[in-house]
Amino acid sequence: MVRAGVTEARLVSAAAELADEAGLVAVTVSALARRFDVRPASVYSHITGLDELLDQTALLALHELADRAADDLAGKSGRDALFAFANAHRDYARAHPGRWQAAQRRLSADAAAASDGGRIARFARAIMSGYGLTAADEVHGVRLLGSAINGFVAIEAGGGFDHSAPSAAESWHRVLDAVDTSLRNWPTPTE
Amino acid sequence: MVRAGVTEARLVSAAAELADEAGLVAVTVSALARRFDVRPASVYSHITGLDELLDQTALLALHELADRAADDLAGKSGRDALFAFANAHRDYARAHPGRWQAAQRRLSADAAAASDGGRIARFARAIMSGYGLTAADEVHGVRLLGSAINGFVAIEAGGGFDHSAPSAAESWHRVLDAVDTSLRNWPTPTE
DNA sequence: TTAATTACCTACAGTCTATAGGCAATCGCG
């Protein structure tokens, strides 16, 4: 009997591939078992359950995304950094839609703490420092940027821009310009 | 034998309630059958399948959301309209998380055309006209607003703001201020 | 080389979607 060589790491990586190919919903224990030519029950020797495996896939995605953002941000600040950071996100989501979906999972508090989400948040914070916001306003700026990126990418992935001109790519650029504008003219709170 | 009185409309409305109570994933044919005290197979006499039922639920949500936005927008323009429109979305998502989730479903082209999504888009467009953007820029403004709203609401719903100060409510206000600022200082395209 | 561990197995229980075919309650027509 030749062993299939299933490990948790290989399962997570297969889950990520499968998610990118066929969507997160296609990632099932059964599908992974088929991919490794093994019975579903055998998969449970390596993971505690599907949920935990998907959490691991989310962590993988956040790690890869943080790495790419770090690369793209190197040596940049201000508007350049803003665009690089945002593009790293959109590019990753387009190249790895299933991983991106996984990264949207609501993680437990400790899973979130152990993830690279904090690293990504620090990048965003560093970008804000180039705009001269107060420390208190930086977090709002981070949230504006995060909302714009996540919202745009989600709508684009959902085909929301498909049936109206102009192209999503063009709007993406203009949306980032708008975010840059608001950061450079950061409004004081209204009452 | 007393009849349970299952109809498609009642199923859709039960699906919406169930989604709000327990999440969209909890909406199953079996769960609905239990709620109507009927066998799962009987549900299929009224719907073609789960997918179509969830699509109907999405249409319901979009319709309700458009109605609320219309109410809240009445008589407003400019910044007031922007805030009313955005708040209508966030309030609806918070009050009806399952319906909101359903509304994020990728709809078929004709389902999308038959939905109230177009009505909502026209509201957004009307708001832009208060900012004096060119017709070509209005669509980018609509997409900025849509991205910010959807992104913020998604992150908030996913608990992304839970473990850092300040409150999501405060940032929401500041994010909308920022969007308003960028619309009032709408940047011309870079290169 | 044998004992412990690990990788995978079969078998099973319980959940879900969906279809086929049947009986009975109700509706509509003469």
Place this chain on the structure above:
DNA sequence: CGCGATTGCCTATAGACTGTAGGTAATTAA
């Protein structure tokens, strides 16, 4: 009012999924 057509719900069944229990064979370590 009565009878046929329709419709509402049924049982039975198939196939996919998650997850558990308990067993056997392959590998590793003493």
